[in-house]
Amino acid sequence: MSMTPEQEASRRRTFAIISHPDAGKTTLTENLLLSGGAIHLAGTVRARGERRRTTSDWMKIEQQRGISVSASVMTFEYEDCVFNLLDTPGHEDFSEDTYRTLTAADSAVMVLDAAKGIEPQTLKLFEVCRLRDIPIITFINKMDREAQDPFALLDEIEQKLALNVAPLYWPQGSGERFRGMRDLRTGEFVVYKKKTADENAVSHDIERVGANAVSSVLDDGELAELDEQAEMAQGVCAEYDKQAYLEGHLTPVIFGSALRHFGVRELLDALHGEAPPPRAQKAEVKGEPTEITLDRKEVTGFVFKIQANMDPNHRDRIAFFRMCSGQFKRGMRLKTSAGKAIGIPAPVMFLAQDRGLAEEAYAGDVIGIPNHGALRVGDGLSESGNVQFRGIPNFAPEILRRARPKDPMKAKHLRKALEGLAEEGVTQLFVPAIGSDMIVGAVGQLQIEVMAERVASENNLEVVFEQSMWNVARWLSSKDPAKLKAFVDSNQGSVGTDLDGDPVYLAKSAWDVGYTEEKNPDIRFARTKER
Ligand code: G4P
Numbered sequence: 134m135s136m137t138p139e140q141e142a143s144r145r146r147t148f149a150i151i152s153h154p155d156a157g158k159t160t161l162t163e164n165l166l167l168s169g170g171a172i173h174l175a176g177t178v179r180a181r182g183e184r185r186r187t188t189s190d191w192m193k194i195e196q197q198r199g200i201s202v203s204a205s206v207m208t209f210e211y212e213d214c215v216f217n218l219l220d221t222p223g224h225e226d227f228s229e230d231t232y233r234t235l236t237a238a239d240s241a242v243m244v245l246d247a248a249k250g251i252e253p254q255t256l257k258l259f260e261v262c263r264l265r266d267i268p269i270i271t272f273i274n275k276m277d278r279e280a281q282d283p284f285a286l287l288d289e290i291e292q293k294l295a296l297n298v299a300p301l302y303w304p305q306g307s308g309e310r311f312r313g314m315r316d317l318r319t320g321e322f323v324v325y326k327k328k329t330a331d332e333n334a335v336s337h338d339i340e341r342v343g344a345n346a347v348s349s350v351l352d353d354g355e356l357a358e359l360d361e362q363a364e365m366a367q368g369v370c371a372e373y374d375k376q377a378y379l380e381g382h383l384t385p386v387i388f389g390s391a392l393r394h395f396g397v398r399e400l401l402d403a404l405h406g407e408a409p410p411p412r413a414q415k416a417e418v419k420g421e422p423t424e425i426t427l428d429r430k431e432v433t434g435f436v437f438k439i440q441a442n443m444d445p446n447h448r449d450r451i452a453f454f455r456m457c458s459g460q461f462k463r464g465m466r467l468k469t470s471a472g473k474a475i476g477i478p479a480p481v482m483f484l485a486q487d488r489g490l491a492e493e494a495y496a497g498d499v500i501g502i503p504n505h506g507a508l509r510v511g512d513g514l515s516e517s518g519n520v521q522f523r524g525i526p527n528f529a530p531e532i533l534r535r536a537r538p539k540d541p542m543k544a545k546h547l548r549k550a551l552e553g554l555a556e557e558g559v560t561q562l563f564v565p566a567i568g569s570d571m572i573v574g575a576v577g578q579l580q581i582e583v584m585a586e587r588v589a590s591e592n593n594l595e596v597v598f599e600q601s602m603w604n605v606a607r608w609l610s611s612k613d614p615a616k617l618k619a620f621v622d623s624n625q626g627s628v629g630t631d632l633d634g635d636p637v638y639l640a641k642s643a644w645d646v647g648y649t650e651e652k653n654p655d656i657r658f659a660r661t662k663e664r
Pocket of ligand 1: 152153154155156157158159160161274275276277278389390391392393
């Protein structure tokens with residue numbers, strides 16, 4: 134029997150993994166895809182060593198730095214659910230990109246290194262999830278290595294994140310003495326068997342022994358320790374409460390070893406059983422605040438990321454479109470809220486590393502829309518053209534640089550290239566009201582390097598980024614358009630426009646902004662701009 138679009142949507146689980154670099158996000162991603170049957174050999178997500186291929190020129194930077202710069206989405210089925218895993222870039226310079234990716238996720242998995250606990254980047258990403266009340270499942274990874282005491286780890290999560298913790302499992306030992314974990318809800322014991330990293334042993338053969346048979350896999354001392362600790366954990370930790378998890382007040386905790394394929398199946402089961410289907414999204418319909426829910430008939434959704442050069446043979450851009458309602462069919466035409474119609478004859482679905490044509494998609498799904506600059510991050514698309522989504526911000530850049538071409542004849546060329554990157558949301562481009570400078574803004578130094586690399590390889594243009602006379606940018610607005618205009622007119626030396634032509638205040642320092650703000654109470658100086 135075929136399902137209704139609403140039923141299809143409610144079996145979607147769209148989630149992201151957040152972690153500090155090196156906690157094991159890539160390894161866990163690989164193993165989730167393996168367990169979900171989406172790939173058949175570990176190592177596909179990130180081929181190691183020599184096998185690692187360049188999929189586009191600018192990925193050279195990824196390779197040199199050993200970090201994952203690009204975000205992508207991977208879809209796989211497990212049991213009766215469709216999982217859309219949004220991969221978030223790990224490096225802190227890409228927090229803006231990560232932030233936007235999280236706007237498209239309905240839940241998150243937080244991966245911690247069992248030896249390190251909460252690290253700085255974990256904390257930052259968690260804050261983003263909290264802002265949006267995204268429910269989080271915690272996966273404490275690397276239990277096959279010497280770990281911190283699990284009580285200390287849980288206490289740290291509770292203290293640093295102000296979040297109740299409810300362990301679903303309790304581990305026995307760690308490192309050489311790691312034996313597995315008890316399912317606190319059933320009393321069963323999931324047995325850890327040491328496997329080599331490259332052994333293609335998917336979690337299907339994970340052994341679970343019944344509550345009464347744990348003594349067959351643990352010695353007396355271990356069993357006594359497990360009994361005592363598990364009892365204590367149940368006494369001191371919160372009991373798992375689905376509602377509290379969905380509201381973002383409580384995190385269920387699973388222990389495991391991504392590298393050794395342990396705990397991954399349990400994580401998938403938790404996502405399957407507990408993680409929420411697509412959430413209602415805040416939007417405006419014909420200017421009226423509205424929640425877009427799964428029962429809405431028309432196709433709606435928003436673009437949360439633009440990526441260029443995914444395939445070096447096609448110089449296309451892919452807009453990642455997160456569906457929020459309706460049934461999308463290949464060939465549909467959707468409209469932006471500005472009334473621009475976009476034909477979508479060749480949408481892309483992301484099945485692990487393969488790209489295939491999407492015949493249909495439902496709320497929660499992410500499809501790639503190839504385009505040549507027509508779509509921008511934050512654009513809402515719908516059949517009626519009446520829906521605009523809220524809450525996808527542009528961050529105030531922390532670094533401003535003046536860009537100039539090495540060859541002065543190529544200024545126009547360079548502007549076009551920088552506009553393209555700004556459209557993708559990689560960086561910002563500001564044009565001061567006076568003069569012909571191009572000021573680029575980025576959240577971190579690495580973005581500037583990515584930009585230079587891409588301008589060079591995609592446009593055959595050498596660009597120099599120099600110290601700019603400005604260090605801070607703020608978006609200007611006012612309830613009174615006349616006052617805004619007057620401010621802009623009388624501050625021509627320190628205003629400019631962004632890619633959309635919206636006014637921006639350019640200042641030497643935050644102090645400077647504060648001073649001007651005080652003098653102009655009717656003008657708002659915003660760090661971010663919401664589209
Ligand atoms: P990231 O994406 O969060 O940055 O982490 P990634 O998966 O790349 O893992 C970082 C390192 O931690 C890798 O080792 C990886 O093999 C290791 N690792 C991940 N999960 C586990 C685990 O459960 N147990 C153990 N013992 N190690 C784990 P590497 O030496 O940096 O890389 P590689 O040479 O293995 O590729």
